Amino acid sequence: MNINHLHDKDIRGQASVDNLINLALSEDIGSGDITTNALIPPEAKGEAYIIAKEDMILSGIDIFKKTIQLVHSLYSDAGIPPKFKDRFRDGEMVKNGKIIIEMSGDMRSLLTGERTALNFLQRMSGIAALTRKFVDEAASASPRNDKAKIIDTRKTTPGLRILEKYAVRCGGGLNHRAGLYDGILIKDNHIKAAGGVVKAVKKIREDIPHLMKIEIETKSIEEIKDALKCGVDVIMLDNMDIPTIKRAVKLINKMVLIEVSGGVNIQNVAGIAATGVDYISIGALTHSAKAVDISMEIK
Numbered sequence: 001m002n003i004n005h006l007h008d009k010d011i012r013g014q015a016s017v018d019n020l021i022n023l024a025l026s027e028d029i030g031s032g033d034i035t036t037n038a039l040i041p042p043e044a045k046g047e048a049y050i051i052a053k054e055d056m057i058l059s060g061i062d063i064f065k066k067t068i069q070l071v072h073s074l075y076s077d078a079g080i081p082p083k084f085k086d087r088f089r090d091g092e093m094v095k096n097g098k099i100i101i102e103m104s105g106d107m108r109s110l111l112t113g114e115r116t117a118l119n120f121l122q123r124m125s126g127i128a129a130l131t132r133k134f135v136d137e138a139a140s141a142s143p144r145n146d147k148a149k150i151i152d153t154r155k156t157t158p159g160l161r162i163l164e165k166y167a168v169r170c171g172g173g174l175n176h177r178a179g180l181y182d183g184i185l186i187k188d189n190h191i192k193a194a195g196g197v198v199k200a201v202k203k204i205r206e207d208i209p210h211l212m213k214i215e216i217e218t219k220s221i222e223e224i225k226d227a228l229k230c231g232v233d234v235i236m237l238d239n240m241d242i243p244t245i246k247r248a249v250k251l252i253n254k255m256v257l258i259e260v261s262g263g264v265n266i267q268n269v270a271g272i273a274a275t276g277v278d279y280i281s282i283g284a285l286t287h288s289a290k291a292v293d294i295s296m297e298i299k
Helices: 003-007 011-030 033-039 061-075 105-141 163-170 190-196 197-205 221-230 242-252 271-274
Strands: 045-052 081-086 099-106 150-151 184-186 216-219 234-238 257-261 279-281 294-298
Touching: 003 163, 011 061, 011 105, 011 163, 011 242, 033 105, 033 279, 045 105, 061 099, 061 105, 061 150, 081 279, 081 294, 099 163, 105 163, 105 294, 184 190, 184 197, 190 197, 190 279, 216 221, 221 242, 234 242, 242 257, 242 271, 271 279
Parallel strands: 150 279, 184 216, 216 234, 234 257, 257 279
Antiparallel strands: 045 099, 045 294, 081 099
C-alpha cells in the first residue's frame, strides 16, 4: 500500500493530504522552531532511525516521509533533501524493537519535523493495529469462511478522515462511504423525518440515479420487513443483539446484503460474524484507536 491509494474515492485526495500536513506543520512550527534553530547550525547533517516500541501494524510511512520532506522544503536553508531507507511497508506487522525506517538529511529538518511526522505515523498505525484485531477475531468465528467484512464509519477525527480510512485498509478492513456525497444511507432520523421506511425509500428513489444503491438502517424486525418490500440493496441492523441478528439473517435469506452496526466490540464480533452477515461496521476503529508507541532516535 502507498499514499497513492488514499484517493480511491476522492480525486482531491492527494491535495487533501498535502493540506493536512501543511496545516499540522503550521500548527506545530508556527514562525519557527526556536529550540532547534538556536542549538543546531543550518549546515549540520545527521542520521536517525524510527523504531517501534511495541508490536503494531504499520500505516502512514509515506505520510511520515512527506512530512519530513515538506519541513525541509519549507523551513530549511540546507540544499540536500532528506533520504530514506524503508525497512517495512504499510500493512505489515512490525515487532517491538524493530527499526521501521532509516533517514538522513539536515539535522534541523529531522528535529523540527519529528513530532508532527510521528503523530501521523502513531495515529494511523494505531488504527491499523486495532482494525487487524477485529479482522482476525471475526475470521476466527469461521476459519473456512471469511464472509463477514470489517468496515469503518464516518466517526473519524474531523479533517483526518482520508488518512484514518486508509489506515483501516492497512489493517485489513474495508471502507464504508467516504462521506455524505458518495453513498446513500437512510438512517433512523431520516426515517422519522420522512414518515417511515416505505415513504423514505419511495421519496429517495424519485431523486437519485437508477443505478445508485440504497442502504437503510433498521431497528426492528418490522422495519426489516418494510425494507425488503421496498427492494433496498443493503439493510443495516442497528444495535441488535445476536439472537435478533440471527432472526434477521433468516428472514432476509440472502435477498440483500446485511450490515451490522452498533454495540460491536472485540468480545462479540466473532459471534456476530458467525451469524452470516456480510459487513460489520465499527466506529471504534477510528474514534477509539490508541496511538502506538514509536520514537525517533538520532544516530
